[in-house]
Every structure is written in C-alpha cells, then in structure tokens.
Amino acid sequence: MILGGTSEATQLSKLIALAKIKATLSFAGRVERTKPQPIPKRVGGFGGAEGLRDYLINNNITHVIDATHPFAEQISWNTFKACSELRIPFVALTRPPWLEEPGDNWKYVDSVKQAADTLKNHAPTTVFLAIGRIQVSEFEIAQQHKYILRLVDPYEGILPLKITHTIISRGPFEIDDDIRLMIDNKVNIIICKNSGGAGAVSKLLAGRRLKLPVIMVNRPKLPKRKTFHTAAEIMDWLEH
Numbered sequence: 001m002i003l004g005g006t007s008e009a010t011q012l013s014k015l016i017a018l019a020k021i022k023a024t025l026s027f028a029g030r031v032e033r034t035k036p037q038p039i040p041k042r043v044g045g046f047g048g049a050e051g052l053r054d055y056l057i058n059n060n061i062t063h064v065i066d067a068t069h070p071f072a073e074q075i076s077w078n079t080f081k082a083c084s085e086l087r088i089p090f091v092a093l094t095r096p097p098w099l100e101e102p103g104d105n106w107k108y109v110d111s112v113k114q115a116a117d118t119l120k121n122h123a124p125t126t127v128f129l130a131i132g133r134i135q136v137s138e139f140e141i142a143q144q145h146k147y148i149l150r151l152v153d154p155y156e157g158i159l160p161l162k163i164t165h166t167i168i169s170r171g172p173f174e175i176d177d178d179i180r181l182m183i184d185n186k187v188n189i190i191i192c193k194n195s196g197g198a199g200a201v202s203k204l205l206a207g208r209r210l211k212l213p214v215i216m217v218n219r220p221k222l223p224k225r226k227t228f229h230t231a232a233e234i235m236d237w238l239e240h
C-alpha cells in the first residue's frame with residue numbers, strides 16, 4: 001500500500017503499475033477531485049493507528065510506502081506505529097527540503113502559528129501565503145495585511161481574513177508566471193511550508209529573483225524510518 005496525496009506517490013504508482021505489482025494508493029480525501037491514478041485507490045482515514053493496523057491485516061498488505069507530504073505528521077506516526085507492531089516492512093518516500101542560498105533572506109519558524117505571530121505587529125503589507133487552506137485562520141491575528149492565497153480547492157465557508165485575493169490552481173507552477181503574479185499583486189513577503197519538491201518551488205525561485213523575504217515553516221518531527229527520495233529507489237527496495 002502506498003499512502004499518498006503527493007506527486008511522488010503518483011510517480012511511484014506509475015512504476016508499480018508498470019511492474020504489475022498488486023497495490024493500492026490511499027488518499028485522505030482532502031481535495032475534491034483526485035487525479036486519475038494508474039493503480040486502484042481508496043479514499044478516507046483509517047481510524048487512527050488501530051484502524052490502519054486492522055486495514056493492513058484485513059487486506060493482507062505486505063509492504064507499506066509512506067509517500068505522504070512531509071507536513072502530514074499524524075499519518076506518518078500512525079504508519080510507523082502500525083507497521084512496527086505488525087512487523088510489516090515500510091519505508092518513506094519524501095522530497096528533500098528546499099535549501100536557502102546565498103543572498104536569500106529566509107526566517108525560519110516551527111509552525112504556521114509562529115509564522116502568523118511574526119506578522120501580528122508588522123506594518124500593513126502584502127503576503128503570498130502558500131500554506132494550504134486548513135491553517136489559514138491562524139492569520140486572523142494579523143488582519144492588517146493583504147493575503148494572496150493559492151489553493152487547490154476553493155476555501156469552504158467564509159475566509160477568516162479580511163483582505164484577500166485567492167487563486168485556485170493545483171500546479172505545477174512556472175517561475176515566470178510566479179514572478180508576474182508577485183509583481184502584479186505587489187507581494188512583499190512569502191510565507192510557505194518547507195515542502196520541498198519541484199512542483200511548488202517556483203514561488204521561492206520568483207521570490208529569490210525579486211529579493212523578497214521568506215518566512216519558512218520548518219518540517220515537523222517525523223518518525224525515524226528508512227527514507228528514499230525517488231520512486232526508482234523504492235522500486236529497488238521492493239525488488240530486494
């Protein structure tokens with residue numbers, strides 16, 4: 001079973017399908033439409049580590065690949081717990097984090113809440129807020145700013161922020177488009193999670209070009225497990 005919700009999981013699914021390995025791709029069900037996948041999928045939570053354990057037993061799962069997003073903390077700990085208890089071989093497929101380069105102006109924080117705190121007493125400015133939709137409400141404490149939000153699906157209900165411009169797009173994004181977006185919207189600060197990967201790096205490349213400061217949310221602490229960065233390495237692991 002592949003735990004997904006990322007482009008890495010989709011890439012791996014393609015290789016798994018080509019290799020004719022019987023597999024299932026699991027989604028939490030956070031986005032309204034998942035892309036068509038090359039292997040069967042299931043959608044929805046398992047009911048904690050216990051539920052996941054039961055699922056693994058009932059479906060005769062022999063190998064688990066945690067290819068969830070590096071900020072998906074809970075499911076990674078649940079996978080670690082369930083697979084360790086059942087002694088099912090499991091590994092993680094994850095993207096390396098983005099790294100600061102000379103000339104960049106990145107400030108690191110440990111949570112989205114801390115990122116919002118840094119803006120609380122800041123003079124009104126325009127912020128490119130790329131943290132997904134779940135934690136947008138953390139920025140309620142800094143309503144003096146204009147927020148440019150880029151979301152996969154429209155925000156459900158009324159946005160808790162007063163001044164916003166929302167862009168609905170799944171990506172991947174291009175650097176030239178993001179430079180234009182930052183200039184057109186007069187963006188002064190970028191706030192994002194250190195997700196890593198190629199699909200969403202364009203905002204940072206655009207920010208680098210425009211010399212914009214970045215508030216970077218560090219990754220959460222995940223369980224120590226064997227981790228690979230490419231789908232090909234996972235195929236190798238499965239073969240051996």
Ligand code: NAP
Pocket residue numbers: 003004005006026027028029030043044045046047048049051052067068069071072073074075076078131132193
């Ligand atoms: P999370 O906090 O780690 O997980 C919360 C709960 O959602 C889990 O306990 C589990 O429910 C369920 N869940 C999460 N991933 C699942 C999966 N692949 N298959 C089945 N159930 C899953 O996760 P999250 O941060 O909300 O992220 C949810 C999904 O979105 C993940 O699959 C992740 O790969 C993807 N994603 C997350 C982010 C992000 O920034 N967090 C960004 C892009 C994509 P039960 O306890 O009921 O099993």
